[in-house]
Amino acid sequence: MQRIVVLAGGVGGARFLQGLKSAAPDADVTVIGNTGDDIHLFGLKICPDLDTVMYTLGGGINEKQGWGRAEESFTVKAELADYGVGPEWFGLGDRDFATHIVRTQMLGAGYSLSAVTEALCARWQPGVRLIPMTDDRVETHVAVSDGEGERRAIHFQEYWVRLRASVDAHAVVPVGADQAQPAPGVLEAIGDADVILFPPSNPVVSVGTILAVPGIREAIADAGVPVVGLSPIVGDAPVHGMADKVLAAVGVEATAAAVARHYGSGLLDGWLVDTVDSAAVPSVEEAGIRCRAVPLMMTDVEATAQMAREALTLAEEVRA
Amino acid sequence: MQRIVVLAGGVGGARFLQGLKSAAPDADVTVIGNTGDDIHLFGLKICPDLDTVMYTLGGGINEKQGWGRAEESFTVKAELADYGVGPEWFGLGDRDFATHIVRTQMLGAGYSLSAVTEALCARWQPGVRLIPMTDDRVETHVAVSDGEGERRAIHFQEYWVRLRASVDAHAVVPVGADQAQPAPGVLEAIGDADVILFPPSNPVVSVGTILAVPGIREAIADAGVPVVGLSPIVGDAPVHGMADKVLAAVGVEATAAAVARHYGSGLLDGWLVDTVDSAAVPSVEEAGIRCRAVPLMMTDVEATAQMAREALTLAEEVRA
Structure with missing residues (x-):
């Protein structure tokens, strides 16, 4: 049985995993989930990326939107607003609230985030092993300029959801990552993998944050198995979301080739670009x-x- | 302006307060609320009696049921059950959940329960000043016999809501009350009162728990103003709930006269019984x-x- 490790963010990672499960139904898939997007709201611990993977693979996702629960209602949120308690810009539905209530209760009782995630997945049966990148607290902050030109750091969700990435990001910092340890099972899964995949997730705030946890990048580089990624940029624009905004903050051009070079040949063995970007192939290959x-x-x-099959095929080419 | 202090439990206390506000719309009413029924469920702090008073006077109560929110839905609870997280016997609706989320978040941020209650009441505008009896943790436990005849202590809500008081209570203990301090404003309100009223609330687990907080009983006895109560027992049966069960646990007969004697003339100056219990009047008066x-x-x-008016009239008779 082929053992595949996938580093996943939210919507892009979750959708890719749907395709991977369809392409390789018998594979043993371990997903290392980004937790840098996690946020505490209303006293509850919210893990948007873990939940998006869990809901998507478990059949509970709002398919059209890509995140949140299907057949959702918003009674709790409306009541919180009636108490004057916000923020209102973060869309939490009643069904979703239950997940955060269970998670927060278990964390409060002393369970680790990875143990909580396993417990939540016992209901959703995503068909993959979902592990948070770390049980420690990591919070991605984005440095922006305020109206007076003063720089200040805001939570990634405030940048992404409230501001819709409408202002320039000067820097993206996964606060706490340098002190974080990979969650139990993360390094073991990488060490045991036959193939490691980077889905078309955000290379900075999704895959990049996972790689920022000390030990994970090294374990992938040293695994001695094919590492293949899929470009989140198609035709010089992000397929989903606003990846170009945060790429600029780390000095990377928003092109399929630049993202490959950003990961680098020390990490990446293979890279898929879209057919519209076929001109980029030589420059990526030049980079090794x-x-x-x-x-x-x-779509x-x-x-x-089919994208997952192409990635696995490229992995076999690399191996040979 | 007449200053009235009322010691209130849940449904009975809240309904009496509705009548009192109608009878004395210009009075300055302070409600000292029972918190012995409070319970932590799903990691959230739930204060059923405070909320029943707040929702009832603020126009948000489920009138028919007497507790919980009007136009309520139960999405969160159903989701929690899908995660295998209970208990299912405690009926928390989506609107109600929002209250507990706000309260728990504020408590977690370091606010006292009395500060939180004030903040929640800023929305509900109950028209009274609602203060919890204490900011400290007090939890009413009930000693029952299990199937093998072994005694064990269970939370009051488990006894009342899950078991519907269907087994005998051997003892009722307000755990933590002996270490609790009256919340800020409680003793001051009693000291400044013109009249103190005991609504037809449960004399053991509602009014009795409030009186168990050191300093409150003494402050009432020493206030030097009329203290008048209304019997929760009519025709030798509780008007609401299962008060007879917990009265038996403290060795008090479930009669209007016995409850008056249980409070005692050291505390109580006046007592209203129902017309069907008029035969009890002489024995209560004999007790001073x-x-x-x-x-x-x-109804x-x-x-x-009209009941509130009778209580205030009796208070004036006592004063004269």
Whole structure:
């Protein structure tokens, strides 16, 4: 049985995993989930990326939106607003609240985030092993300029959801990452993997944050197995979200080739770019990363499964 | 302006307060609320009696049921059950959850329960000053016999809501009360009162728990103003709930006269019994407590307002 490790953010990672499960239904898939987007709101611990993976693979996602629960209602949020308690810009539904209540209660009782995630997945049966990158607190902050030109750091969710990345990001800092340890099972899964995949997730605030946890980047580089990524940039624009904004903050051009070079040949063995970016293939290969141009739009599960098959095929080419 | 202090439990206390506000709309009413029924569920702090008073006077109560929110839904609870997280016997609706989320968040941020209660009341505008009896943790436990005849102590809510008081209570203990201090404002309100009223609330687990906080009973006895109560027992049965069960646990007969004697003339100056219990009047007066028989069924706000007027009239008789 093929053992596949995937580093996943939220929507992009979750959709890719749907395709991967369809392409390789018998594979043993371990997902290392980004927790840098986590936020405390209303006294509750919210893990948007872990939940998006869990809901998507467990059949509970709002398919159209890509995050949050299907058939959702917003009674609790409306009541909180009636108490004057916000923020109102973060959309938490009643069904979703239950997840955060269970998580917060278990964390308060002393369980680790990875133990809590396992407990939540016992209900959702995502068909993969989902592990947070770390049980320690890591919080991605974004440095922005305020109206007077003064720099200040805000939580990633405030930048992404409230501001819709509408102002320039000067820096992206995964606060606490340098002190964090990989969660139990993370390094073991990487060490036991046959293939490691980077889905078309945000290279800075999703995959990049996972790689910022000391030991994870090194374990992947030293695993001695093919590491293949899929470009989140198609035709010089992000497929989903506003990845170009945070790429600029780390000095990386928003192109498929620049993202590959950002990961680097020390980490990445193979890279898929979209067919519209086939001109980028030579420059990626020059950087020592095997590259193929294939359709990379996750329009439906079958198209996404084909992307996963291409990634696994490229991995076998690299191995040979 | 007449200053009235009321010691209130849940449903009975809240309904009486509706009548009192109607009878004495210009009075300055301070409600000292029972917190012995408080319980932690799902990691959230729930204060059923404070909320029942707040929702009832603020127009948000489920009128028919007497507790919980009007137009309530139960999405969060159903989701929690899908996670296998209970208990299911405690009925928390989505609107109600928001209250507990705000309260728990504020307590976690270091606010006292009395400060939190004031903040919640800023929304509900109950028209009274609602103060919890204490900011310290007090939890009423009930000693029951299990199937093998072994005694064990369970939380009051488990006894009352889950078991519906269907087994005998051997003892009722307000755990933590002996170490508790009256919340800020409680003793001052009693000291400044013109009249102190005991509504037809449970004399053991509602009014009795408030009186168990050191300093409160003494302050009432020493206030030097009329203290008048209304019997929660009519025709030898509790008007609401299962008060007879917990009265038995403290060795008090479930009669209007026995409850008056249980409070005692050291505390109580006047006592109202229902007209069906007019035969009890002489024995209450023999115990040194002025007693009148008047209709005591809180069938609607006007009937309840009349009860409040009778209590205030009896207070003036006592004073004269």
